[in-house]
Amino acid sequence: MFEKLNAQPADSLLALIKAFQADPRSYKVDLGVGVYRDENGSTPVMRAVKLAEKHLLETQDSKRYLGPEGDLAFVDLLKPIIFGADFDKTRVVGIQTPGGSGALRLGAELIASASADAKVWLGTPSWPNHAPIFDSARLAVKGYRFVDLAKQQIEFDLVLEALRAASAGDIILLHGCCHNPTGLDFDRAQWEQIASLLAERRLIPFIDLAYQGLGDGLDEDAEATRLILDSVDEALVAYSCDKNFGLYRERVGALYLVSRNPEQLKVADGNMAALARVNWSMPPDHGAAIVRVILESAELTDIWRQELLQMCTRINGNRTVLASAHPELEFIAKQRGLFSNLSMSKDTAVALRNKHGIYMADSGRMNLAGMQPADAKAIVKALVAEGTIGNRAAA
Numbered sequence: 560m561f562e563k564l565n566a567q568p569a570d571s572l573l574a575l576i577k578a579f580q581a582d583p584r585s586y587k588v589d590l591g592v593g594v595y596r597d598e599n600g601s602t603p604v605m606r607a608v609k610l611a612e613k614h615l616l617e618t619q620d621s622k623r624y625l626g627p628e629g630d631l632a633f634v635d636l637l638k639p640i641i642f643g644a645d646f647d648k649t650r651v652v653g654i655q656t657p658g659g660s661g662a663l664r665l666g667a668e669l670i671a672s673a674s675a676d677a678k679v680w681l682g683t684p685s686w687p688n689h690a691p692i693f694d695s696a697r698l699a700v701k702g703y704r705f706v707d708l709a710k711q712q713i714e715f716d717l718v719l720e721a722l723r724a725a726s727a728g729d730i731i732l733l734h735g736c737c738h739n740p741t742g743l744d745f746d747r748a749q750w751e752q753i754a755s756l757l758a759e760r761r762l763i764p765f766i767d768l769a770y771q772g773l774g775d776g777l778d779e780d781a782e783a784t785r786l787i788l789d790s791v792d793e794a795l796v797a798y799s800c801d802k803n804f805g806l807y808r809e810r811v812g813a814l815y816l817v818s819r820n821p822e823q824l825k826v827a828d829g830n831m832a833a834l835a836r837v838n839w840s841m842p843p844d845h846g847a848a849i850v851r852v853i854l855e856s857a858e859l860t861d862i863w864r865q866e867l868l869q870m871c872t873r874i875n876g877n878r879t880v881l882a883s884a885h886p887e888l889e890f891i892a893k894q895r896g897l898f899s900n901l902s903m904s905k906d907t908a909v910a911l912r913n914k915h916g917i918y919m920a921d922s923g924r925m926n927l928a929g930m931q932p933a934d935a936k937a938i939v940k941a942l943v944a945e946g947t948i949g950n951r952a953a954a
């Protein structure tokens with residue numbers, strides 16, 4: 560049987576992790592995979608996480624099964640952080656998932672069960688795993704370009720065009736904040752236009768919120784999600800704690816469904832649990848338990864919020880430093896989240912790695928959290944040498 564399988568290429572983004580580790584050069588900069596790094600270049604376990612783990616070690620008295628929904632206290636404690644303190648709790652149900660990817664996959668399967676003909680509209684460029692996840696659930700993905708990378712601008716007309724071309728019941732995938740890979744988020748007026756078009760055309764938003772707190776702050780980064788949910792009748796939200804709690808390999812996420820119809824919401828909730836059961840039976844517990852312990856304690860929540868703020872401040876500081884290192888990089892200061900996507904060919908990205916030790920994704924996406932302010936000069940020098948930016952003096 561296995562002879563019938565086609566060989567699959569390694570995921571090029573994840574392959575960068577190993578390539579960077581294997582590079583023997585003493586000077587190299589890892590702007591590859593989306594992982595936060597501190598001023599020492601490490602991705603430490605957050606203090607709030609360590610304290611919660613200690614608490615779990617001392618007090619957890621059982622590892623018995625919880626069920627396909629996972630830890631529902633974790634799911635509930637995240638709600639005010641995502642949806643705001645005043646959100647109508649009867650409008651939302653949720654389930655714990657293995658990371659944000661698990662939430663996207665579960666959401667995709669739920670859509671396929673409910674509405675197999677729905678198309679998923681995806682503004683490109685997007686996270687490289689988005690389209691394959693929906694494809695694997697046998698949903699038709701309609702990619703539409705929404706960013707001009709050469710100009711580092713959102714082409715909002717193309718977004719409106721896509722929303723007008725979509726049919727009622729189609730799914731519109733939206734990055735709630737910190738767009739991956741471009742760092743280009745819609746402004747408030749654009750979100751308002753999107754929200755009213757979604758409502759008017761009865762389109763269903765699927766919001767991917769994977770970087771809350773790493774753009775402008777926890778509430779600020781949830782503003783767009785809250786605005787959209789106020790306007791529409793139904794929505795899905797895929798949430799990830801991998802980045803904002805630094806829990807990457809623990810795979811901590813949740814899928815939320817939002818509806819104004821309580822009976823339908825109850826049925827949809829049961830469908831989520833049934834789909835989880837046939838996919839992974841039950842999600843892994845440890846990471847979600849950590850988040851629950853943190854959010855149950857005012858003291859730990861405070862420590863976590865402070866650490867998150869420090870991470871956010873460092874990323875935005877790196878943005879400012881790189882933006883002021885060359886006039887053609889000024890746009891980086893205005894973008895948000897871990898990423899910016901320079902306009903370059905794959906060959907250039909490879910040359911930046913091989914000739915200069917500057918690692919970024921083949922697409923030209925760079926993770927601003929991977930650099931130190933002192934790296935700005937070397938990054939600019941390499942970009943100039945490879946012709947990505949001109950040979951002009953820093954502003």
Ligand code: LMR
Nearest residue numbers: 572591592593594686739
């Ligand atoms: C990224 O975009 O670098 C991260 O979300 C890691 C991943 O799974 O691709």
